Amino acid sequence: MSMGHTKHNPIVRALFNDDDIVLNAVKDLRSNGYHISEVYSPFPIHGLDEVMGLKRTRLSTAAFFYGLTGLFFCSWLTWYTMISDWPQNIGGKPNEYWALNMPSFIPVMFELTVFFAAHLMCWSYFAVNKLYPGAKAQNPDPRTTDDHFLMEVELEGEEADLTKKLQELGALEISKVEA
Amino acid sequence: MHYESPVRNPLILGDKSYSEITNDIAKPIESKAPRSWWIAFSIAFVMFMWGLGCILYTIGTGIGVWGLNKTVDWAWDITNFVWWVGIGHAGTLISAVLLLFRQKWRMAINRSAEAMTIFSVIQAGLFPLIHMGRIWNAYWVMPIPNQYGSLWVNFNSPLLWDVFAISTYLTVSTVFWYVGLIPDFAMIRDRAINPVQKHIYKILSFGWGGQAKHWQRFEEVSLVLAGLATPLVLSVHTIVSFDFATSVIPGWHTTIFPPYFVAGAIFSGFAMVQTLLLIVRKIFKMEDYINIEHIEMMNIVIMVTGSIVGVAYITELVIAWYSGVEYEQYAFLNRATGPYWWAYWSMMTCNVFSPQFMWSKKLRTNLIFTFVISIVVNIGMWFERFVIIVTSIHRDYLPSSWSMFSPTFVDIGIYIGTIGFFFVLFLLYARTFPVIAQAELKTILKSSGENFKKHHNEHGTH
Numbered sequence: 001m002s003m004g005h006t007k008h009n010p011i012v013r014a015l016f017n018d019d020d021i022v023l024n025a026v027k028d029l030r031s032n033g034y035h036i037s038e039v040y041s042p043f044p045i046h047g048l049d050e051v052m053g054l055k056r057t058r059l060s061t062a063a064f065f066y067g068l069t070g071l072f073f074c075s076w077l078t079w080y081t082m083i084s085d086w087p088q089n090i091g092g093k094p095n096e097y098w099a100l101n102m103p104s105f106i107p108v109m110f111e112l113t114v115f116f117a118a119h120l121m122c123w124s125y126f127a128v129n130k131l132y133p134g135a136k137a138q139n140p141d142p143r144t145t146d147d148h149f150l151m152e153v154e155l156e157g158e159e160a161d162l163t164k165k166l167q168e169l170g171a172l173e174i175s176k177v178e179a
Numbered sequence: 180m181h182y183e184s185p186v187r188n189p190l191i192l193g194d195k196s197y198s199e200i201t202n203d204i205a206k207p208i209e210s211k212a213p214r215s216w217w218i219a220f221s222i223a224f225v226m227f228m229w230g231l232g233c234i235l236y237t238i239g240t241g242i243g244v245w246g247l248n249k250t251v252d253w254a255w256d257i258t259n260f261v262w263w264v265g266i267g268h269a270g271t272l273i274s275a276v277l278l279l280f281r282q283k284w285r286m287a288i289n290r291s292a293e294a295m296t297i298f299s300v301i302q303a304g305l306f307p308l309i310h311m312g313r314i315w316n317a318y319w320v321m322p323i324p325n326q327y328g329s330l331w332v333n334f335n336s337p338l339l340w341d342v343f344a345i346s347t348y349l350t351v352s353t354v355f356w357y358v359g360l361i362p363d364f365a366m367i368r369d370r371a372i373n374p375v376q377k378h379i380y381k382i383l384s385f386g387w388g389g390q391a392k393h394w395q396r397f398e399e400v401s402l403v404l405a406g407l408a409t410p411l412v413l414s415v416h417t418i419v420s421f422d423f424a425t426s427v428i429p430g431w432h433t434t435i436f437p438p439y440f441v442a443g444a445i446f447s448g449f450a451m452v453q454t455l456l457l458i459v460r461k462i463f464k465m466e467d468y469i470n471i472e473h474i475e476m477m478n479i480v481i482m483v484t485g486s487i488v489g490v491a492y493i494t495e496l497v498i499a500w501y502s503g504v505e506y507e508q509y510a511f512l513n514r515a516t517g518p519y520w521w522a523y524w525s526m527m528t529c530n531v532f533s534p535q536f537m538w539s540k541k542l543r544t545n546l547i548f549t550f551v552i553s554i555v556v557n558i559g560m561w562f563e564r565f566v567i568i569v570t571s572i573h574r575d576y577l578p579s580s581w582s583m584f585s586p587t588f589v590d591i592g593i594y595i596g597t598i599g600f601f602f603v604l605f606l607l608y609a610r611t612f613p614v615i616a617q618a619e620l621k622t623i624l625k626s627s628g629e630n631f632k633k634h635h636n637e638h639g640t641h
Contacts, residue, residue, distance in 0.1 A: 019625075042197065042366065043621040044394035057396045060403045067407075081322055081331035090335045107340040107418050111347040114411050118351045118404060122358060125400045126385065129393045131361065135386025142369035144389055145362070147197035 009154040010178050011037060012162055014171035015141065016149040019045045025169035026051050029153060032165070038152040040144040059128075063121040070116025071109055078105040152177075182626065185636050189629035190284055192467040197621050200468075204617040205367055207463040212610055215462055223602035230596005233589045234309055242312050244589045251573050251584040256306045257422075258564040259594050262447070263303035263601075264345065264419055265440070265560060268412055269448025270296025271352060274359075275408035278401065283623050284476050287468045290363075290616045291459060291609075292452050293356040298604040299451070300349045302597040307341075309593070337421040344418040348411060355404045361387045362397070363613040416444045423567065430510035430571030435498070439491035443560060446484035446530070449477050450556035457550050459609060468615055471544050478543035481556060485534030488563075492531060506576070514570045518583060522566050529559020 016022045023045055026036050036052050039045075079098040082088075082105075087095055094100040126132060144150045151171075155162060159176065166174050191200075212220075237244055247254055270292035277285035308317050319325075320342045322332050332339050364384035371377035387393070420436035453474065460469040499511040514523045533555050537543040574581045608614075625631045 039391045040389045041391070041394065042201075042389060043362075043618040044398050045391075046622070048391050049395040052391055054392055054395060057392075057399045059396055059399050063403050063407075077322060078334050082334050085329065086331055088333075090333060093335055101335070104335045107337075107414065107421070108334055108343045110410075110414055111340075111343040114351060114407050114414075115343075115347045118354060118407050121400060121403060122354045125358070125396055129387075129396060131385035131387060133385060134382045137365065137368065137381065137384070138386050138388025138390065139365075139369070145366040145369045145387075146201045 009156060010176055012153045012155050012159070012166070013140070013173075013175050013177060014151045014153065014166045014169075015143070015173040016151065016171055017147060018170070019043075019149060021170040022149040022151060023048060023051060025151065025166070025171070028169055029165070034156060034162070035154040036151060037154055038150075040139045040141070040150040042145050042147060042149075045149075059121055059125060062124055063117045066120035066124075067113045067117030069120075070112040070114070073116070074105070074109045074112040077112075078102075078108065148172075182635070183632065185632065187627070188472045189632050190287065190468075190470070190472060190627040191620070191624055192470050192629045194630040195467065195624060195628055197624065200617055200621055200624065201366060201370070203465070203468070204363075204613050204615050204620075205370060207609065207614065208367060208611060209371075213462060216606060216610065219602065220606045223599045223606060226595050226599025227603050228596075228599075230593050230599055233592030233596060234305070237309055237589055237593070238314055242310065244587060246584055246586045246590050248582055248584070250575055250580050250582040251569055253572065254569050254584045255565075255586055255590045255594060256310045258561065258568055259597060260303050260306035261419055261440075261564045261568075262561050263299045263306075263597065265416065265444035265447045265564075266451045266557070267296040267299040267303065267348075267352075267448060268416060268441070268444035269452050270294070271348075271355075271408050271412040272445055272448065273452070274355065275405040275412065278405040279409060282476075283627055284473050286619045286623060287465075287473055287615055288452060288456060288477075289619075290356075290359070290612070291456060291614050292448075293352060293359075294605065294608045294612070295448075295451060295455060296352050297349065297356060298601050298608070300345065300352065301604070302601050304345060304349065305597060337418065337425050340418045341422060344415045348415045351404070351408060351411060355401075355408055358397070358400055358404065359616055359619070360612065361385050362389060362618040363616060365389070366617060367613065413441055416440045423571075428571050429504070429506040430514070430567065432507075433495060433498075435491055435494055439488065439495075442484045442487040442491065443530075443563060446481060446488055446534075447557055447560035449481050449484070450553040450560070453477055453481070453549055453553035454557070455605065457546060457553070459614060463609070463614065465615065468620065474546065474549055475540075475544050478537045478549055478552075481552070482534045482537035482543070485530055485537075485556070489531035492527065509574075510571055513574055514566060517570065517574070519566065519570045519573070522562050522570070526559050526562040526566050529555050530563060533559070 014025070016025065019041065022039060022041070026039065026048065029036060030051065030053065039048060039052065041048070075098070078101075082101060083095055083098050089095075093104060130138070139145065139150070141148065141150050153162065153166070155176070163174050195203075245254070245256070270289075273285050273292040274289040277289075308314055311317055320332060320339065322334075332342075361384055364380050365387035368377060368380035368384045371380055417437040417440065420440035423431035424433055424436040426432060456469050457474070460466050496511055496515075499507045502508070513519075533552055536548070536552065542548050569584050573583060
């Protein structure tokens with residue numbers, strides 16, 4: 001399924017009670033040309049993102065650059081405070097230029113790299129998932145944080161065909177939502 | 180697909196389904212606190228208040244109310260600081276290092292171990308703050324432009340490295356913990372009946388819905404955070420050891436300190452996890468999730484790290500002798516045979532001798548024995564820090580200034596207070612937070628649950 005999916009077909013929701021059955025149902029429906037718009041699950045299902053055709057997340061790449069930002073920030077901070085703005089003789093450590101004094105800045109450079117990478121990645125994670133304190137629950141059915149799995153399929157063709165298919169695949173409840 | 184070798188023991192006992200895991204883990208939050216919880220909480224709260232009083236007395240009067248003197252100017256405060264930071268390390272080790280090594284048994288214990296990390300790092304952070312004397316100027320440790328033109332903090336100093344290490348460690352551990360907590364808060368939100376409770380967990384769960392893309396990001400973020408937290412946790416205690424190792428005090432000026440401190444930190448941290456979880460599993464009836472398998476694994480870690488610490492102690496002695504430096508030699512001779520010999524030998528007995536019992540399978544799978552050893556280890560690790568700090572400085576280069584350290588009631592009160600504060604936080608956590616990472620645990624039910632494993636072994640693959 002292409003990512004530039006803009007059609008607004010009605011959605012059919014199907015509730016399951018087993019992760020293997022959902023995974024199998026997603027595979028089956030996708031091979032029959034249906035578009036699975038969402039699966040809500042109580043825990044991560046290994047391999048689900050692949051069979052749904054989801055792209056890899058770029059959060060880890062982002063974290064790398066956030067880490068680099070921290071490293072550069074700390075390099076600048078230590079250069080400005082210790083070398084440029086107010087250089088001092090501290091235990092006779094050479095400080096004519098930053099690189100000479102750099103070995104004693106390594107611990108803080110490391111810490112700030114981790115600090116920036118971890119925190120900015122988490123903020124990005126909250127932002128892209130639209131997670132914030134007090135946000136309305138994003139799962140339409142509260143049972144999907146316990147032991148149920150809710151699949152949303154875009155309706156293509158006859159509704160009865162899809163309903164029958166979903167029943168065969170093990171859906172417990174099926175309902176239609178107008179988009 | 181959900182296959183695991185029959186050689187591996189099940190990690191989830193009993194005939195559990197996903198929904199039973201939900202119920203078992205939500206139960207302590209939804210039911211009334213047992214009487215034992217109230218008793219423990221009251222005791223911890225009284226200790227906390229006593230400690231708080233001593234802290235306020237210290238701030239109001241000055242650190243002269245402690246037992247410090249001209250020669251021994253670091254004693255219980257820094258001992259307690261290092262002790263608490265060390266305890267914190269096991270949480271990150273369990274959640275990060277064991278995640279990278281794909282150790283599934285971590286899933287039952289990581290949540291509580293991380294909580295322990297955060298709460299103990301809070302206790303640790305208190306000591307340097309109050310030792311500053313003028314705590315209201317504590318923000319001076321940050322590189323903030325100021326009216327002195329600007330006079331900056333010294334980035335060459337291990338004490339400043341410590342500021343950055345501890346604050347990074349505390350905040351990164353907290354977000355790591357929280358990211359994992361969000362799906363579990365959502366589980367509680369979705370089953371809450373009481374509207375107040377539902378509203379609180381709605382706020383805490385950030386609206387989590389468990390979409391496929393969100394889980395994909397969740398797993399990626401957890402993995403990257405584990406990758407970041409692993410070197411971080413090693414760096415934190417390394418930097419704590421630099422506070423001593425970069426000085427020129429005999430007994431502190433030791434290159435073995437970083438690995439030795441890290442091993443000791445993991446050692447004491449696992450002991451504290453044992454102490455806490457043996458109580459939690461009993462009070463909240465979590466025996467099916469935190470079972471003998473987990474306890475045994477942790478005991479093995481305690482045994483290995485205890486032995487590493489033992490090797491470090493002996494290496495220190497050998498190197499002091501081999502260095503040919505008479506001051507270095509005296510520092511170690513004085514530790515083992517001087518006026519603080521009792522502290523040194525308590526440390527040796529508790530840390531090096533006692534974990535060796537864990538070679539016996541019978542002993543390391545015995546709950547009472549484990550509990551006793553976990554307490555003994557933490558006593559030993561407190562003595563280790565006391566020995567390193569006080570015995571190295573109480574007899575300095577000038578024999579006329581040699582002295583001893585005796586704690587005042589304020590020293591003791593603050594220490595007891597932090598233990599109380601720690602348990603107040605932990606007990607509140609245990610009543611209001613999901614103490615086991617249930618979403619993660621559900622992913623291993625089919626591979627490591629007793630019922631599924633049994634079924635698999637009897638009927639083969641299906």
